[in-house]
Amino acid sequence: MTDSKSHGMNNPSRRIEIMDTTLRDGEQTQGVSFSPEEKISIAKALLERVRVDRIEIASARVSDREKEAVTQINAWTREAGFSDRVEVLGFVDHTRSVDWIMETGGGTINLLTKGSEKHCRTQLGKNLETHTQDILETVAYAHTKGLIVNVYLEDWSNGYRDSPQYVFALMDNLRGAGIQRFMLPDTLGVMTPEEVYASIHDMCVRYPELHFEFHPHNDYGLATANVMAAVQAGAAGVHCTVNCLGERAGNASLAEVVVTLKDKLGVELTVNESQLVRISDMVERFSGKRVSANAPIVGADVFTQTAGIHADGDHKGNLYQSRLKPERFSRVRSYALGKMSGKASLRKNLERLGIELTAEQERHVLKRIVSLGDSKQTITTDDLPFIIADVLESESYQHIRLLNYAITSGLDLESTASIRVAVRGEAHTAAGKGNGGFDAFIDALNQVMAHYDYTLPPLLDYEVRIPKGGHTNALTECIISWDCEHRTRVTRGVHVNQVFASMLATLKLINIELEERQTP
Structure with a gap:
């Protein structure tokens, strides 16, 4: 029996492959659908800047738009030298998935097979022998087309627990078929770290010549811990998604997995951790799924100390x-x-x-x-x-003050704003137009600030809050994030009038930046 050390869990030079499946499994998050342009941007960032080992970008035969995105990604990866690091999920359908991938210019199929006897018999209505024959037929066809073949054993976690002999028989049938990677999913996220370790260690011992990877889900909040157990047991690769996207409770978080494997197990990774927050922000914007402020590594508050x-x-x-x-x-x-x-x-x-x-x-x-x-x-x-x-009853930071304003808006009419402000003691008036009162105010304010060689930076985010259960006269808090060249500034205004709250937040930004201009 091979012990855990022989699989390299304490070997600091051992390298683990990170496969990111944000663009495939992550897109199974409720309400998430990336456009082709968004998929290309995420794929480029993951491979060029984050430097994950591989990405899984789609499921075959989903839609024409999906095919367009995959084709464009494959065209870019051929030019950039990443074509062997892009994978597509395919199905045991002989020629159809393989042909779809070939038509997009792809080079790798991740073949979805049934890793549990219950799935095989109940969902497919087939026995092991028939399913094996179908798998080998698809694998052989993929090889004739020059594709690399990896295999998912879907529902492997339940299959190993409920019908291990089925799993072993399937592996015996496939181990000599030229499959590059065998990917072991905890499809429903039901395993504990102890179960992950025991089962993957067993697989590695039974089939020492094969490359196994672990694909976790986070239904019990154990995905990252389960990744650690899988690597300790001998898995050569693990799968994750940016911001823990994925079906139900999601997959394992890329940021958590990378940092945990590096700091706690000392394994070698290719990932550039300085880019983890940037890719998190990109996926947050494109997916529309907000990252919790206390999310490890990438959350807004995780490097903020609150207690004195x-x-x-x-x-x-x-x-x-x-x-x-x-x-x-x-x-x-x-x-x-x-x-x-x-x-x-x-x-x-x-x-x-x-x-x-x-x-x-x-x-x-x-x-x-x-x-x-x-x-x-x-x-x-x-x-x-x-x-x-x-x-301190000081006038510091009062470079600009709003003296008076009037805003008019109407149905199907352009909004207008008339303002009177004092800039460093000098009064100015201006009138602006825009798509709404705040937009008109910004137009008028930029006219004034042009005299001081200043233009308001672009907005990154605009958020309005009122207290839960608040009344119509409740205070409104407007929080604006600004793209100030090399940094993001966040300013806040509070007023019962939402537009005025946003105006106060805007004036606060100008005061800060004008103060910085005159501070040596």
Whole structure:
């Protein structure tokens, strides 16, 4: 019997293949359908920048649009030298899936076979011998066309548990058929790490010459842990998706898998972890599925310390930091401002802004921050200068002030905005037009700011919130993300009028950037 060490789980030079299936299995997420252009962008990013080993981009024979996307991706990969790293799911249908893949210029078929006797008998209405004959017929035809053949054993996890002899008999029938990879899916996400380890270790021992890969699902929230167990047991590759997309609870998260395998098992990977957040953002935009703020590695809040005691410990000796340093992922650590803030949290943010306060001033500013946080207001580093200015009764950061405005909108009519603002003490008036009141305001404001060689940057995101159960006169919080060249700025305005809240958020951005212009 071969022990786990012989499979290399403690060998730091052991390399594991990462196959990303965002464009195939990830697209089985409810409500997600990538356009051909989006698929091409994601495929390029995964192979060129993230540098995963392989990608699975579609299922054969799905639609004409899918065929168009696959054809375009294959054309690009041939030019870029990635053609051997792109795969398409195909079916045991003799010539049809193979021909479809050949027509798109593809080179690899991932053949979906039945890895459990129940699926074989109930879904196909066939026995092992007939199903094997159909598989071998399709594999042989694929080989005549020059395709690389990998095989999925669908529902393998249940098949191994309920009918292991079926699984072994199927493997015995296929092991000499020239199949490059055997992919073992936990199709319903039912396995524990202990079950994954035992079953994959058994497969590796029984068929030591074969290349096995593990395909997890996250129904019990165990996908990443199961990937670790699979690699420890001897799996040579694992499958994942960006942002854990996939059917039901999704697959294993690419970011979690990469970092866990690297840090916890010391295996060798090709993935460029500094690109994990960028690919996450891209897939989030294209899929319409928001990433949770506390998602490991890629979530908005995962490198933010909230408790004052944590900021104090970091200030004194980085006591609340681990190997998961934000710089690894092209991110920065931040210290939240709110009701749990302490002096260290405030000082960390002041250092970031290059602002110095006396101990007495810090005490007054911290008191205001705690008060705002206690009322559930969100406070960012960009808010801090305004809080300081208010507390210290200073005019700092008041480069532009809105003196008056009027906005008109009507059904099937272009909106107009008339504004009067003071910029560094000088009054200006302007009138703008646009598709809605805020758009008209931006038009008018850009006319004014042109005198100061300033144009508002593009918006990345625009979000409006009101408290749950709020009334018609409730405060509206408008949060705007701006594309400020080399960084993203987020500004916020609060008012009972939604348009005015967005105007306040916009003026806040201008004040910040004008202040930076004059600060040496």
